[in-house]
Amino acid sequence: MKLNMDLKKYIRSIPNYPKKGILFRDITTLIKNAEAFRYTNDKIIEISKKIEFDKVAAIESRGFVFAAPLSHQLKKPFILLRKKNKLPAETHSVDFELEYGKATVEVHKDSINKDEKILIVDDLIATGGTAEAAAKLVEISGGKVAGFIFVINLFDLPGNKLLKEKGYLTESLIEFPGH
Secondary structure (H helix, E strand, O other), X not given: OOOXXXXXXXXXXXXXXXXXXXXXXXXXXHHOOHHHHHHHHHHHHHHHOOOOOOEEEEEOOHHHHHHHHHHHHHOOOEEEXXXXXXXXXXXXXXXXXXXXXXXXXXXXXXXXOOOOEEEEEEEEEOOOHHHHHHHHHHHHOOOEEEEEEEEEEEOOOOHHHHHHHOOOOEEEEEEEOOO
16 A cells, blocks of 8 residues: 555546535545555544544444444444434434535434544535534534544635634545635
8 A cells, every 4th residue: 555645636526516616526436446445544543543532423424434444443333423314213413504505414312422532524524514513413412522534624615614613623634625
């Protein structure tokens, strides 16, 4: 495996998706390359070892792709943060705004115990709506956000700055402009 791989070349940019004016950063081209995918997961694990946490939470659905290997490798429990009505047991819910619409994210009420430190993983940070909703879910469940790890930070959109202003630790592997 390469010591220092340029992951940017594995990200496909799709203009006007899912709506006009959005430049979508597609990770499917990264995960279909075994070496790039392995390198990405190794980097996430490396970053996570600098953070004290009890469980890994992932935001549906692309966050699952990166959080599951982390959870497995570090032998940490894995928490699903899912879209509305996708979890079968009793849930906490948070409504939020996306760059291109509105959504709700949920977590099972029994997923997080009081004062557990939760590391939240997702593929991308843009406006911060989804990530902020994930943090609220952790906190209303009694847990504490240990930090966030994103594969991609859209540096000219406010998400990463918003999270940092709220006192959250954020890490990302690569940066792109959002538009």
